[in-house]
Amino acid sequence: MLIELNDIRKVFNQGKHNEFSAIRGISLQIEPNKVTCLKGASGSGKTTLLSMIGCLSRPTSGRITLGEQNISGLPERFLTDIRRHTFGFIFQKFNLIQGLSVLENIMLPAYPLGTPHEALMDYAHSLLGHFGLSRLSTSPVEWLSGGEAQRVAICRAMINDPEILIADEPTANLDSKLSREFMGLVDDLHQSGKTVLITSHDPIVFDSPVINRVVEMCDGQVLKDEPCY
Amino acid sequence: MTKFIRKQRYLIDFTLSSLLRRKTKNLGLLLVYTLIVFILASVMLFTHALRSEAGIILQESPEIILQRMVAGRHALMPAEYLEKIGRVRGVVRKEGRLWGYFYDYATKSNYTMMAAPDKGLSNSEVIIGAGIARVRWLGIGDFISFNSFDGKTYTFEVKEILDSESELVSSDLVLMSETAWRTTLGVPEGYFTDIVLSVRNPREVSKIAGKLTLKLPDTRPILRDEILRTYDSVFAWRQGITFVLLAGAVLAFVIFAWDKASGLSAEEKREIGILKAVGWETGDVLHMKFWEGGIISLSAFMLGYLAAYVHVFYGSAVLFEPVLKGWAVLYPEFHPVPFIDGMQVATLFFFTVFPYTVATIIPIWRASITDPDTVMR
Amino acid sequence: MLFVTVAVLLIALTVVDASYRRHGAEEALQQRGQLVAELALTDLALFTEARYTRHPSQSDLHSAFQDHPMALEYFPTGSFLSPPRRYRP
Numbered sequence A: 001m002l003i004e005l006n007d008i009r010k011v012f013n014q015g016k017h018n019e020f021s022a023i024r025g026i027s028l029q030i031e032p033n034k035v036t037c038l039k040g041a042s043g044s045g046k047t048t049l050l051s052m053i054g055c056l057s058r059p060t061s062g063r064i065t066l067g068e069q070n071i072s073g074l075p076e077r078f079l080t081d082i083r084r085h086t087f088g089f090i091f092q093k094f095n096l097i098q099g100l101s102v103l104e105n106i107m108l109p110a111y112p113l114g115t116p117h118e119a120l121m122d123y124a125h126s127l128l129g130h131f132g133l134s135r136l137s138t139s140p141v142e143w144l145s146g147g148e149a150q151r152v153a154i155c156r157a158m159i160n161d162p163e164i165l166i167a168d169e170p171t172a173n174l175d176s177k178l179s180r181e182f183m184g185l186v187d188d189l190h191q192s193g194k195t196v197l198i199t200s201h202d203p204i205v206f207d208s209p210v211i212n213r214v215v216e217m218c219d220g221q222v223l224k225d226e227p228c229y
Numbered sequence B: 001m002t003k004f005i006r007k008q009r010y011l012i013d014f015t016l017s018s019l020l021r022r023k024t025k026n027l028g029l030l031l032v033y034t035l036i037v038f039i040l041a042s043v044m045l046f047t048h049a050l051r052s053e054a055g056i057i058l059q060e061s062p063e064i065i066l067q068r069m070v071a072g073r074h075a076l077m078p079a080e081y082l083e084k085i086g087r088v089r090g091v092v093r094k095e096g097r098l099w100g101y102f103y104d105y106a107t108k109s110n111y112t113m114m115a116a117p118d119k120g121l122s123n124s125e126v127i128i129g130a131g132i133a134r135v136r137w138l139g140i141g142d143f144i145s146f147n148s149f150d151g152k153t154y155t156f157e158v159k160e161i162l163d164s165e166s167e168l169v170s171s172d173l174v175l176m177s178e179t180a181w182r183t184t185l186g187v188p189e190g191y192f193t194d195i196v197l198s199v200r201n202p203r204e205v206s207k208i209a210g211k212l213t214l215k216l217p218d219t220r221p222i223l224r225d226e227i228l229r230t231y232d233s234v235f236a237w238r239q240g241i242t243f244v245l246l247a248g249a250v251l252a253f254v255i256f257a258w259d260k261a262s263g264l265s266a267e268e269k270r271e272i273g274i275l276k277a278v279g280w281e282t283g284d285v286l287h288m289k290f291w292e293g294g295i296i297s298l299s300a301f302m303l304g305y306l307a308a309y310v311h312v313f314y315g316s317a318v319l320f321e322p323v324l325k326g327w328a329v330l331y332p333e334f335h336p337v338p339f340i341d342g343m344q345v346a347t348l349f350f351f352t353v354f355p356y357t358v359a360t361i362i363p364i365w366r367a368s369i370t371d372p373d374t375v376m377r
Numbered sequence C: 001m002l003f004v005t006v007a008v009l010l011i012a013l014t015v016v017d018a019s020y021r022r023h024g025a026e027e028a029l030q031q032r033g034q035l036v037a038e039l040a041l042t043d044l045a046l047f048t049e050a051r052y053t054r055h056p057s058q059s060d061l062h063s064a065f066q067d068h069p070m071a072l073e074y075f076p077t078g079s080f081l082s083p084p085r086r087y088r089p
């Protein structure tokens, strides 16, 4: 599914004294089945852009189209629906829910869909197996190491089998070895046909051969946009 | 449809495991909540059972009791008033009653002394209520003495102890012959305490009462309906200290629950954000919280109600004994018959389950309509 | 789920139990009623602490609720025993 951004702007606190324009007119096309990396200095608006693409928030102006569908003007209900079928999120702080087991955390996004229980369990277990987490399925998430938590977060992002994976600073809490491992996993995802969107200012990420394209941002605008093969 | 049910089951599962995460806190909440329901339900079941029972057994009370008033006070009833009443149409029986009180210094309790001419008692025999037998350690054949009005002491043999089944009305009764009663309590021949009248047709009672007040202007009729109404409102505990105390407790709980329910912690807010970010709708979050409030309040209601049922109908409402007893020494041992008012139970259900559930949902609703992108930071 | 089922069953059981025991108590109730009729009793023996609390239905204007019909009572019983209806304002 092609993602198309057309002159996107995002203004925070519009009309107030602390008005701030985080994204100032970005137009981009993000091709399907590619790994795209948004790179840029802190505060350049990467997270803001990502959350608009992922239907977590709406642009102040401009148009985002997802495949055929214009999503920038949709009401919240539809955004949620698109979000849970199309996107999987891997957050910087992993955002696992404390106190619940690994398995429960992974299945969370599927609850509102009412998937049959057995099918859901099977799929969750196969994901855990694939990411080498079977042993941990019943442990509470606060026991996990950073790398394990990361992989749990990936499993959770995958549970509804989304087309597009969004990862915001996925390696910020990992050491370089784990970061490389993560890039390996991203490569797997890419091979299995997913579109991956990553933000990072970590060279391990944007210099990795896994990345198909790097978009550099600065002050809410695209500075450089180059494919890397 | 099955999808909807499956979804609700997932939400309930999730709710349960998130409740279990804060085990002590939620258990504590459940406990306090249950306790409140328990107290309210106990009061409710107990008063309703007593009220119903009073209504049934006092249905057998005399239709009219005629009291004589002198200078605004209850005075002895001269026997000639029985004649003065004469023949009133509809009255099938009229009779003087002899009853009064006796304060027993030994046990610091009040007895109700009654003359029972029909019981065939000799002048040295009494029948006592089970309550007196208990506080005085008396059995059949034992002796009990009463100080008479003129300072003499008369000793009586206990001929019979009234069935403990009827303690609710008879626990403090002392029944004696008329002569013995007059000798002990000093009411001279020719006087009664009051007069009881039986009326054939209940619909004529108030008409007859009107006639009686005309005939005997210094008397006051007390109708059975008034007695019944008195007992109907006796346990209108709302008016009393019990409820004031209870209201304090309830209020404290409301504050506590409100605080717990409405003061969303930063952690909870974050969780809601995460849920929304991973694809939950506002409605899903609300459903989940609805189940949370519902599970807690429903469990509290069921546990509290069951405990109250056992307490009142199997434990004879032991916890209320001190309250009902007050300073009295004699307290009837009785087992309330389980008369239950479904409407009352439903009201209790509504007022315990509903507000809490709503109180948990409102703040969540406020939190869950915010944009989910906050979790990205 | 199990808990809810058990609790609901128990509550249903209380209804059954209540009606069963009401049935069983009929005779006792009748007996009590008979005693009341026989002795022309008018009140429950629940509040024996003072003259006027023992027979609330028989109390007169100036003995029960001595100071004012709605005044707080000296005896604990008086605090939740409401004055007879006819004296209430």
Ligand SMILES: Nc1ncnc2c1ncn2[C@@H]1O[C@H](COP(=O)(O)OP(=O)(O)OP(=O)(O)O)[C@@H](O)[C@H]1O
Residues within 6 Å of the ligand: A012, A013, A020, A022, A040, A041, A042, A043, A044, A045, A046, A047, A048, A049, A169, A201
């Ligand atoms: N809700 C908000 N209200 C006001 N300003 C905001 C809000 N969210 C973000 N901003 C501002 O928008 C700018 C871009 O933020 P964003 O999080 O997108 O940067 P980033 O590129 O992801 O930075 P980092 O690399 O540090 O994560 C920042 O200057 C931030 O202060």
Ligand SMILES: [Mg+2]
Residues within 6 Å of the ligand: A046, A047, A048, A168, A169
């Ligand atoms: Mg960021």
